[in-house]
Amino acid sequence: MLKVLIDGSGDMPEGWEEKYQFQIVPIPIQIGDKTYYQGVDINPSLFYELVQDEKNRPKTAAPSPDMIKTLIENLYDAGDTVLSINVSGKMSATVQMVQKAAEELKNKIEVITFDSNAGSAVLALMARDARLRDIAGETIEQILEKLRLLRDQLIIVLTLDNLEFAYRSGRVGKLQAALTSILDIKPIVTLKEGLLSMSDLVRTRRKSLEKIVAKVYQRFGNEAIKVAIVHSQDRPTAELLQKMISDTLNVTETIFTELSISVAANLGPKTVGIVAYPEMI
Template sequence: MEKIALITDSASDITKELVLKYNIKVLPFKIIYRDKEFSDGIDITSKEVYETLESNTPTTSLPSMAEIEGVFESLKAEGYTHAIAVTISSKLSGFNNAIKLLSEEYPEIKTYVHDSKSISKGEQILIEEAAKMIEAGKNFDEVVAELPKINERIKIFFVIGTLEYLIRGGRLGKVAGTIAQFLHLKPIVSVDEEGEYYTYAKVRGRKQSLHKIKDIGEDILNNKKCEVFLMHGEAEAETLELAEKFKENSNAVSVNFGGYLSPVSGVHSGPGFIGVLFYEKE
């Protein structure tokens, strides 16, 4: 009989409630300062990261191979026969490839590594839906087959306060950073079908960027019923205001404010970040 485990990374912003409910294994990214290393979301908070960004910007790295190995050892001990790992976009991190390589050393656990082609709540939705399917009695192959279909129903948009940190971290993707900085543009950034950042819309100034992301959301909600998720990086008031606007749309099945983006994501997005995800309901 199949016993299916679920694995993700700390950039998923998965809630503690879901982790406990479904015994989800979460591998933390590393946040590295000159004199100390932290595990994402375990011994450092998002607020602490933002407080040090200007004076002491950290770097980030993958969960260690020993930690990934430890997860698979624990799955063996707990009697799991299968595992589904949902990872941050492979265009943003090497974690997807790292866990694929390590899983090959555990042939007794049949493992599928799913590239979310997303980040944050985009990962969480995939993991949560997989957990619900397993709970409902779906087998491994059935769950695996559904995940790409769920990907197609997820749309993510970001307002970036400054492109400085995306540039520093080499995560600009298809966003034209130098030009945007020079022209004081505040692009609305999205994630393409390959999981890479790109400029969805160009607007000038913070106020216009907030208006634009609201308009983008309204256009989506006017055509589809969606669950809406919002995260922020030092932009709580603006994000809550945006959430209230989306609640006015009758096609918003739910509007969920998730608070701070994970510390590791904050390192790369910088202050002033607002992320909005729309999950189309069938």
């Protein structure tokens, strides 16, 4: 049987962890002088409450190999293969920590690490695909082939409300962050070569959503696609984006999910966006 371990920095739709029997690796998040573990002792509501104080700059870290080893051992049953699906190695060191844990367990447990070269809801989508294909009787080689195809075809486009959290995390300068706030400029962030990077700056929230739709249409046209709408404490805007996407593109499946805390720590509240990939995969 295939057991799936997921990097906790990915966004997880409600109920999927239990439904598909995933094991999630908690990501350490330091706020002030205290370290929390995502999904263990901090949730989005507490996170946003704590970071209202500008002095509390959240910092994320990779989980330790020892923690990952324990999670794998608890997940494993005799004869299992464990597949770990991780956020891009260019954005996080977690995949390296999993590889270290896998090396230490290699004489007892077969652990396969897969770098999604992405983040956000991609990890959950890949993990669901892997579980369903395993249940359908596909081999691990067939499953990995499909995951690589999904990785090559997907798109992530997000719009940030402002650059305050990007400034707090050291990703942009203070002046740039201040100007986007004063001028009501909405940054557009896209996935490129395993990194989330700023691609556009537009005026107003509505235009930022239109830009997201345009970028997805530019990529897929009228091709049938599946989408995940992601947001950080802004479900109404996420639902508006879903309507705009459905009115413009050929969408066959839509799921909603809250941005994980470790992603929101760098992008901030009211971030909204989309993960999309072809239905044929």
